[in-house]
Amino acid sequence: MAKTTLSTRDSGYGASASPWKAVLWVIWLILMVGGTIGVFQRFSSGHLAAGYGSYVPWGLWIGLYFLGVGISGGSFIIGAVGYIFGIPGFSRPSELRTAIVLSLAALIPAFIGVALDLGHMERLIKVLTSPVFTSMMAFNAWMYNIFIVVAAVSWLLTFKDNSTWLKPLLVFGAFLSILFPSQSGVFFEAVRTNEFWHSPLLSVLFLASAIALGAAGLLFVRILLGESGNREGYSNAIRWLRTIAVAAIIVYLAFEFAEFSIVLWNPGQHSPSIDFLLFGGYWQVFWILHLLLGALIPLALFASNHKGLWAIAALLTGLGFAAARMCILVPGQIAGHIPGLQQAFQDVRLTYSYHPTSMEYLVGFFMLAVGMAIFYVGIRLGKTFASSPEHGYGSSIEQDGGLQSGTAA
Amino acid sequence: MNNTKDNEIKSRRSFLAGGALLGTGLLISAPKVMAGQNDQGSSAVLNSKRPDAAYELVKPTNMIYSACLQCNTGCGITCKQQNGVITKIDGNPYNPWTLLPHLPYATHPQDAAPVDGSICPKGQAGLQTAYDPYRLRKVLKRAGKRGENKWISIPFEQAVQEICDGGKLFAKVPGEENREVEGLKKLRALTDPKVSKEMAGDVKKILDEKDKEKKKALIEEFKSKYAADLDKLIDPNHPDLGPRNNQIVLAWGRLKGGRGDLYKRFAGGLGTTNAHGHTTVCQGSLYFTCKAISEQYVDGKFGDGKKFYWQADLENSRFVFFVGANLFEGNYGPPNRAVRLTSNLVSGYTRIAVADPRFSKLASKAWKWLPIKPGTDAALAAGMIRWILENKRFDAKFLSCANKAAAVAAGENSWSNASWLVEIKDGKPGKLVRAADVGIAQPEARKTKDGKDYQEKFLLTMVQGQPIAVDPNDTKTPVNGDLFVNTTLPDGTVVKSGLQVLLESSQQRTTKEWAEFAGVNEADMIAVARELTSYGKKAAVDIHRGPAQHTNGFYNVLSWMTINMLLGNFDAKGGMIAASTYDYMGKGKLYELSAQPGKTSAFGISSIRHGLDYEKTTIFAGYPAKRNWYPLSSDIYEEIIPSIGDAYPYQVKALFLYMGAPTYSLPAGDTNIKILCNTEKVPLFIANDILIGTTSMYADYIFPDLSHLERWEFQGS
Amino acid sequence: MSEPKGKMERREFLLAGGLVGAGTAVAGVVIVKDRMPSAPQDPTGEKTVRNLNVLKNLKPQEHEDEHVRMQRELVKAMAKPVEKRHWAMVIDTRKCVGCHACTIGCVAENKLPPGVVYRPVVITETGDYPNVQMRFLPRPCMQCDNPSCVPVCPVKATWKRPDGVVAIDYDKCIGCRYCLNACPYGARTSDFGRHYTGEAAGAPSGKDRPMEGIAAAQWEHEPSNEYGKSWSRKDHSSPVGNARKCHFCLHRLEVGQLPMCVTTCIGRATYFGDSNDADSLVSSLIVKNNSQTLLAHLGNKPQCYYLV
Numbered sequence A: 001m002a003k004t005t006l007s008t009r010d011s012g013y014g015a016s017a018s019p020w021k022a023v024l025w026v027i028w029l030i031l032m033v034g035g036t037i038g039v040f041q042r043f044s045s046g047h048l049a050a051g052y053g054s055y056v057p058w059g060l061w062i063g064l065y066f067l068g069v070g071i072s073g074g075s076f077i078i079g080a081v082g083y084i085f086g087i088p089g090f091s092r093p094s095e096l097r098t099a100i101v102l103s104l105a106a107l108i109p110a111f112i113g114v115a116l117d118l119g120h121m122e123r124l125i126k127v128l129t130s131p132v133f134t135s136m137m138a139f140n141a142w143m144y145n146i147f148i149v150v151a152a153v154s155w156l157l158t159f160k161d162n163s164t165w166l167k168p169l170l171v172f173g174a175f176l177s178i179l180f181p182s183q184s185g186v187f188f189e190a191v192r193t194n195e196f197w198h199s200p201l202l203s204v205l206f207l208a209s210a211i212a213l214g215a216a217g218l219l220f221v222r223i224l225l226g227e228s229g230n231r232e233g234y235s236n237a238i239r240w241l242r243t244i245a246v247a248a249i250i251v252y253l254a255f256e257f258a259e260f261s262i263v264l265w266n267p268g269q270h271s272p273s274i275d276f277l278l279f280g281g282y283w284q285v286f287w288i289l290h291l292l293l294g295a296l297i298p299l300a301l302f303a304s305n306h307k308g309l310w311a312i313a314a315l316l317t318g319l320g321f322a323a324a325r326m327c328i329l330v331p332g333q334i335a336g337h338i339p340g341l342q343q344a345f346q347d348v349r350l351t352y353s354y355h356p357t358s359m360e361y362l363v364g365f366f367m368l369a370v371g372m373a374i375f376y377v378g379i380r381l382g383k384t385f386a387s388s389p390e391h392g393y394g395s396s397i398e399q400d401g402g403l404q405s406g407t408a409a
Numbered sequence B: 001m002n003n004t005k006d007n008e009i010k011s012r013r014s015f016l017a018g019g020a021l022l023g024t025g026l027l028i029s030a031p032k033v034m035a036g037q038n039d040q041g042s043s044a045v046l047n048s049k050r051p052d053a054a055y056e057l058v059k060p061t062n063m064i065y066s067a068c069l070q071c072n073t074g075c076g077i078t079c080k081q082q083n084g085v086i087t088k089i090d091g092n093p094y095n096p097w098t099l100l101p102h103l104p105y106a107t108h109p110q111d112a113a114p115v116d117g118s119i120c121p122k123g124q125a126g127l128q129t130a131y132d133p134y135r136l137r138k139v140l141k142r143a144g145k146r147g148e149n150k151w152i153s154i155p156f157e158q159a160v161q162e163i164c165d166g167g168k169l170f171a172k173v174p175g176e177e178n179r180e181v182e183g184l185k186k187l188r189a190l191t192d193p194k195v196s197k198e199m200a201g202d203v204k205k206i207l208d209e210k211d212k213e214k215k216k217a218l219i220e221e222f223k224s225k226y227a228a229d230l231d232k233l234i235d236p237n238h239p240d241l242g243p244r245n246n247q248i249v250l251a252w253g254r255l256k257g258g259r260g261d262l263y264k265r266f267a268g269g270l271g272t273t274n275a276h277g278h279t280t281v282c283q284g285s286l287y288f289t290c291k292a293i294s295e296q297y298v299d300g301k302f303g304d305g306k307k308f309y310w311q312a313d314l315e316n317s318r319f320v321f322f323v324g325a326n327l328f329e330g331n332y333g334p335p336n337r338a339v340r341l342t343s344n345l346v347s348g349y350t351r352i353a354v355a356d357p358r359f360s361k362l363a364s365k366a367w368k369w370l371p372i373k374p375g376t377d378a379a380l381a382a383g384m385i386r387w388i389l390e391n392k393r394f395d396a397k398f399l400s401c402a403n404k405a406a407a408v409a410a411g412e413n414s415w416s417n418a419s420w421l422v423e424i425k426d427g428k429p430g431k432l433v434r435a436a437d438v439g440i441a442q443p444e445a446r447k448t449k450d451g452k453d454y455q456e457k458f459l460l461t462m463v464q465g466q467p468i469a470v471d472p473n474d475t476k477t478p479v480n481g482d483l484f485v486n487t488t489l490p491d492g493t494v495v496k497s498g499l500q501v502l503l504e505s506s507q508q509r510t511t512k513e514w515a516e517f518a519g520v521n522e523a524d525m526i527a528v529a530r531e532l533t534s535y536g537k538k539a540a541v542d543i544h545r546g547p548a549q550h551t552n553g554f555y556n557v558l559s560w561m562t563i564n565m566l567l568g569n570f571d572a573k574g575g576m577i578a579a580s581t582y583d584y585m586g587k588g589k590l591y592e593l594s595a596q597p598g599k600t601s602a603f604g605i606s607s608i609r610h611g612l613d614y615e616k617t618t619i620f621a622g623y624p625a626k627r628n629w630y631p632l633s634s635d636i637y638e639e640i641i642p643s644i645g646d647a648y649p650y651q652v653k654a655l656f657l658y659m660g661a662p663t664y665s666l667p668a669g670d671t672n673i674k675i676l677c678n679t680e681k682v683p684l685f686i687a688n689d690i691l692i693g694t695t696s697m698y699a700d701y702i703f704p705d706l707s708h709l710e711r712w713e714f715q716g717s
Numbered sequence C: 001m002s003e004p005k006g007k008m009e010r011r012e013f014l015l016a017g018g019l020v021g022a023g024t025a026v027a028g029v030v031i032v033k034d035r036m037p038s039a040p041q042d043p044t045g046e047k048t049v050r051n052l053n054v055l056k057n058l059k060p061q062e063h064e065d066e067h068v069r070m071q072r073e074l075v076k077a078m079a080k081p082v083e084k085r086h087w088a089m090v091i092d093t094r095k096c097v098g099c100h101a102c103t104i105g106c107v108a109e110n111k112l113p114p115g116v117v118y119r120p121v122v123i124t125e126t127g128d129y130p131n132v133q134m135r136f137l138p139r140p141c142m143q144c145d146n147p148s149c150v151p152v153c154p155v156k157a158t159w160k161r162p163d164g165v166v167a168i169d170y171d172k173c174i175g176c177r178y179c180l181n182a183c184p185y186g187a188r189t190s191d192f193g194r195h196y197t198g199e200a201a202g203a204p205s206g207k208d209r210p211m212e213g214i215a216a217a218q219w220e221h222e223p224s225n226e227y228g229k230s231w232s233r234k235d236h237s238s239p240v241g242n243a244r245k246c247h248f249c250l251h252r253l254e255v256g257q258l259p260m261c262v263t264t265c266i267g268r269a270t271y272f273g274d275s276n277d278a279d280s281l282v283s284s285l286i287v288k289n290n291s292q293t294l295l296a297h298l299g300n301k302p303q304c305y306y307l308v
Ligand SMILES: Nc1nc2c(c(=O)[nH]1)N[C@H]1C(S)=C(S)[C@@H](COP(=O)(O)OP(=O)(O)OC[C@H]3O[C@@H](n4cnc5c(=O)[nH]c(N)nc54)[C@H](O)[C@@H]3O)O[C@H]1N2
Pocket: B252, B253, B254, B278, B281, B282, B283, B545, B658, B659, B660, B661, B662, B664, B665, B666, B667, B688, B689, B690, B691, B692, B693, B694, B695, B696, B705, B706, B707, B708
């Protein structure tokens, strides 16, 4: 806390400039306080305060984990590609750094979610020390860690004048970040005994959502950070990001429809998972959160040319894909293969239903708060390094303007 | 794994583990490699750093053989412990109910140890009964109104002291500040064995006296004879109410051998005649029917019937018709009955049908399920009886045996009253005809078992139309009677054979009507009847509480047992057999705890008015009596508390309840609660329970009991 | 204002290609490598031979209880090295009376806490009155020959043993519950660290009740003997936090005892033995024409068979 109040002070100039910033600080504090309570509960009563059990083993945190992975991969790809091809608004080191920092700020909290989900957190390291790569979990864990290194190194290299290693690393990073969202799909597809998950479309869906999330995420933070004295670059980037987000969302919806349409036109194929997803107790998550708030409304808002609305659209997109994650995660678990199993041995943790608990939501807050903190610190570090004499190139966002309200445009 | 130091540590550890396993002795004889010992370290089953551990539950030294009483079937069990705590209960391999055939008794415990018998889940949960966190560990004394569930715990000695001495025991409870409770010392008024014995004899005389005046005289005589002890009676003017000791009532739920002896001994010590079990809420009418049908012809009268509990011989039956028997969920009991049935079902040797209003788990194995209307068993049976008789599908050879000689000659295990003649008065069957009364035979002077003289008048049967006198117990001259007789004797007496009477009563309705009455399909009923009569004696109707637990239970059971009679399957392989158990008292009755020299002999009308005719008593006051009388049955659970409520035949001062919950287990048992809460009607109520139960919660004192794993109790039933 | 150049030079391009190529190659290699059957992590050979004198002093009686016969066969199988045995279970649903003795026997034998069950008995009711039926389906772990639960484990904590049993090493398991999702039979449940008597004692929450189960009765704290080792659940130690499942009672086999759910089966519906032994009872039952496996279409090759 002390640290944050401090940093609030020395970035004071921004605060005056941006009413958003004050709001964000308040939101962050709320999330952090709530989150801390959640984490405390998690440690004081183990998994007992959680809603998942043995028949639905994975809950909200795993959903958020895959959300984070998506944002991370997406923003890195876009940032890297934009930088490599020198697209105005992406071509500056500072602009690249923003993408990298966002990528890491999304990935690291995602790990927190998985870690807290483990029955033996202290053995987390085993995934790296004694992995079996037939398991998507081991494979992804390794890939992410390599990616973190790659991303971190690239971030450092952005301060070096025309380094030969930067772009190759970016390419490799981009390669990984294309790989791992799609591998996240395989994480589920690999469960060959689960009809709902065992569909190659998941990889595509995860990739599309990653791009959408990356675009939306970058869009939001770029608007948040303001023009940084490169007006046309800035608005060019914003427009690009909007286009990418819109395209990716549409692709996602298209493939999703492709997936369900089989079922809808082939009643014989009608699976309990789909029934649950579309008409079950949590139908709102699909229809309202994912489809309406998370996709259709953002598309509409993106259609306008008011950047403020785009920022909102970006946020909604994030929310929407969080819901979309749950729409893949939960239905895949609520339909057991053996009818009557749930009645065979009665226990709260032996039911084919899942209701996230307050503790789970609070931990979710924590993940979000940590992400925000990492992003903030990352950006400030970038600023500090960049402003130090030895790499004095180009006016970067940190130097002029600072954090400004995107609505100024 | 190549770190030598590491290996050293491991191998030493594994050596220890191996040693531990060795300790189990019987497990491994000179094994090539000791479990838990190899180059990897401790890993007999699993390679890992975690050391192997010996399996405690297979060591004979950790096993205690006992009897399960989670339900009162009483299977043999092996209680297995680790660190002195029982963590597993399995079937006892020496026990025929859990292993079939069981291990020879000569088997050495070390050889028996690794063999587990099979028991039901309730039995395995026994350790949860023993280690129940809610178990009482101290005597609880009521600290609030009855049922308010406020308690203080007091030392055992204090509780005994208070209960014996009485006094203002509940002065602290609002409203009971001045309530004097009579202690057992006061209530146990009559203590002299000699006097009580004499009184008992004289009271019997009074009861047996039919003439009103003479009865009065006997009472006066009694009063003057025992003038010194009249204060010890409940009411000197009604000596047949017995001593004040009778105002102490002992009731129990499930009680088995050993425990039962102790409880009876307790009752004996208190000198009360009121020690009543719960049988009527269980399957009393089944017992009493079997008692009735097993009555023997002794000294010219019928008596000596036994409370049999007949079951089908599942190992050998070809067809069993289960009626209201819940084999796999209840009954006596899942382990011993299931193991004898399932293999035969699968091999096709045995077929079963089930009559149950409920589709039971047993019904799921049945060739036919008859969804009978509750309480209509007699109707269903009548329909089947009619079909069986009219289609001549009964065991004529067995039924015609009129006496023992005939049965022996025919190779039957028993004989019946099917051919004995019954007197018909204005169309209704009456008594069995005595040959001597109708001039067919001369009375014969004989001596009873206890040496009294009496005139044997013989029964009567028809042999090819000729009336013949029979002595059922005659072992010399076989008599095979005609089965269907409807005629008039030379002296004008109208007679019918037993079987004829049965046929006619079954013909009061058509088979269709009987079936409809019972709510089953006639074709199904007949199909079952046909199947039932297609395997000779290797078929049976196996019944339990379903038909028994109704106000018409006696007739339901009698009807079903009659069908078994028509099959002639009693004591036959594959037919009906009476369960027998090992005598827990040991050879020579080593542990006969109820034998109690110099105890006062209890006498007098019981608080539930059983085993005695209302009319005989001195409190006879015309009809209707204040409450029912039960001359034939005993252990009438549902009467114990209501009788106390009505203080009829007399007021009760102290009630003991052991392992029972009548307020829960009785139909309308909740009506008992009002009575139990009334300190006027029940001045002292002492319960014995392992926890605060649904009825013991109304007690003044609750004594914590030992669990079935800790106490002296066996399957003697 | 040095605008970074918008394309890559040849050198950068090669480097990039190299990195990506190498990455792909490495990924490929490790995955393929881990697909290959690796040396068993279990003891094998001579050191797994058990010469048990169980039942040796008992002459076979005629019409011996099937349980005793199978126990004799078990002793015979244990005299072979582990890789020569292949354990299989056969459940005759016609003989199963739905009593749940096996479920509870297993719970007690393996000290399973609330929410953990290795062998529930599924009861299904079908039909409409008066044509109704009830079916009983006990469901242990199928010890699949092609177990879908094994490849998903990220840390080698669960694997197929030489004798066919799919084992879990609670000390390795990180509790990610991936395998729970991968088992189509719902045979794996997670130990969340609860205690029956602890909960019965009704301690409000927190330390006293669910987590440490301090209020729980002693018998719940006694260690289980799974895999022939001592597992005490005190202080959240394994198997708390781990995936748990039926292991065919390996620890009982070690000492010449049949699995608990077999010995306690009052309907004599559960058969167990070595399917590599042609003379064993199970071998003769597996090939019966009414023998089936659950969810065969999923290709898990269950080693638990059902006679229907
Ligand atoms: N609705 C309905 N009623 C029924 C029946 C039915 O099937 N349905 N079944 C009937 C039958 S067959 C019977 S036998 C009766 C049984 O009914 P009861 O004979 O009244 O026995 P329970 O109702 O079992 O009550 C048992 C009491 O004993 C206590 N107890 C348990 N273990 C011990 C112990 O070790 N020692 C002592 N001292 N107390 C202990 C329990 O806490 C409980 O308070 O119920 C009958 N009532």
